[in-house]
Amino acid sequence: MPEDFINSRPAEDRAIGEPGAIWTGNFILLCFSSFALLISLQMLIPTLPVYLLAIGGGQRDVGYMMGVYTISAMLMRPVAGCLLDDYGRKKILFLSLVAVLAVTLLYKLASGVVIMMIVRALHGLAAAMAGTAMVTIVADSVPKDRLGEGMGYFGLTSTISLAFAPMVGFWLVGISGYQTLFVAVTLVTVLALSFSLPIRGAGAYSSDPVRTVRGVCASLLEKTALPASVVTFFLTTAYSAVLSFIPLYGVELGIGNTGLFFAANSVTMLIFRPLAGRWADRGGAGTVLLVGHLTMMIGMASVGLSHNILGFVLAGAIIGFGFGFCVPTLQALSLRHAPAERRGAATGTYYIAFDLGLGLGTILWGYVAEAAGYQLMFYTTLAPLVLAGAIYWKIRKKDAEDSKINFSNPFA
Numbered sequence: 042m043p044e045d046f047i048n049s050r051p052a053e054d055r056a057i058g059e060p061g062a063i064w065t066g067n068f069i070l071l072c073f074s075s076f077a078l079l080i081s082l083q084m085l086i087p088t089l090p091v092y093l094l095a096i097g098g099g100q101r102d103v104g105y106m107m108g109v110y111t112i113s114a115m116l117m118r119p120v121a122g123c124l125l126d127d128y129g130r131k132k133i134l135f136l137s138l139v140a141v142l143a144v145t146l147l148y149k150l151a152s153g154v155v156i157m158m159i160v161r162a163l164h165g166l167a168a169a170m171a172g173t174a175m176v177t178i179v180a181d182s183v184p185k186d187r188l189g190e191g192m193g194y195f196g197l198t199s200t201i202s203l204a205f206a207p208m209v210g211f212w213l214v215g216i217s218g219y220q221t222l223f224v225a226v227t228l229v230t231v232l233a234l235s236f237s238l239p240i241r242g243a244g245a246y247s248s249d250p251v252r253t254v255r256g257v258c259a260s261l262l263e264k265t266a267l268p269a270s271v272v273t274f275f276l277t278t279a280y281s282a283v284l285s286f287i288p289l290y291g292v293e294l295g296i297g298n299t300g301l302f303f304a305a306n307s308v309t310m311l312i313f314r315p316l317a318g319r320w321a322d323r324g325g326a327g328t329v330l331l332v333g334h335l336t337m338m339i340g341m342a343s344v345g346l347s348h349n350i351l352g353f354v355l356a357g358a359i360i361g362f363g364f365g366f367c368v369p370t371l372q373a374l375s376l377r378h379a380p381a382e383r384r385g386a387a388t389g390t391y392y393i394a395f396d397l398g399l400g401l402g403t404i405l406w407g408y409v410a411e412a413a414g415y416q417l418m419f420y421t422t423l424a425p426l427v428l429a430g431a432i433y434w435k436i437r438k439k440d441a442e443d444s445k446i447n448f449s450n451p452f453a
Contacts, residue, residue, distance in 0.1 A: 104407020
């Protein structure tokens, strides 16, 4: 592969404040590697809850299983951020993908609830490190004035994979069973690792990665990323109900393939996610977030009102529109003011909030579903969305003089 195609000068050399291309060879390879990794993860999203019930788990166990994955990922994010800044992006990306590959081999052994919880925890740790590494290399490679647009395009790897990976997972289980699914997950992870090998990433920023305990604690979070991350936490708390309980709610309603929900969800994200990033870059971050939050609320309420496949598909499309507007905007804002040497930590800070919302949300909604049923549970998801909107409006009010909403110091 030609050297100029792989060109990935880190942001401190090229991308910070300078105009430049997004679609470099490095960016394309990152997209392919991320795409393969996410396919392997998302084939498990709708299938593992049903599998857990089949091996003796209950609704509460489903919440715990999803929560264990996301909380373990959350715990890894700040550690991954420090490792990326101290030891270099490429090395950490390679080691983390090797770890993901090793964990996928363990699913064939997960014949009980406890073993499945352990495997999911390990999977969350490894996948979180790989994902944090990829996003950090993207932030290094994309020009700062096009960061929202770049994150929007990169986020399409998640959107496109979500459009078909859950349905592929259901299809594999239907024709050959869960063991075939687990083999497929391993093979796709091999592809993710293969695409990552030519990727170039910035080296270590710290010449002395050995730190004091106080220094390590201080380095885990990047303060400029905190405001956007708090909004993200409440957003993903609500969205966790979709990822964890749509398949089970569909079974309760007699809807056969809830993968159609995720397909509709992904199609609207595919359309609007890059548009949202570009709009936010040009000064409309506040409007993008407002539209996204309101649309998310309509979509979550629509899930509770749905009783057939048509309603499910419509609700999935509405939620995809809202989530697709919010995520690239918040992700770009969390990185926009971070110094180059702290970009790994900023990425970790954002994903801590993202994962914490997913992890705590799945556990919370598991209890709500068990006590009140899935329909009321989806109505209840409006509460964290209202909180996210309230926090956003507080930030907007404080930064009304800045049309791009300065998230670096929103409460000053």
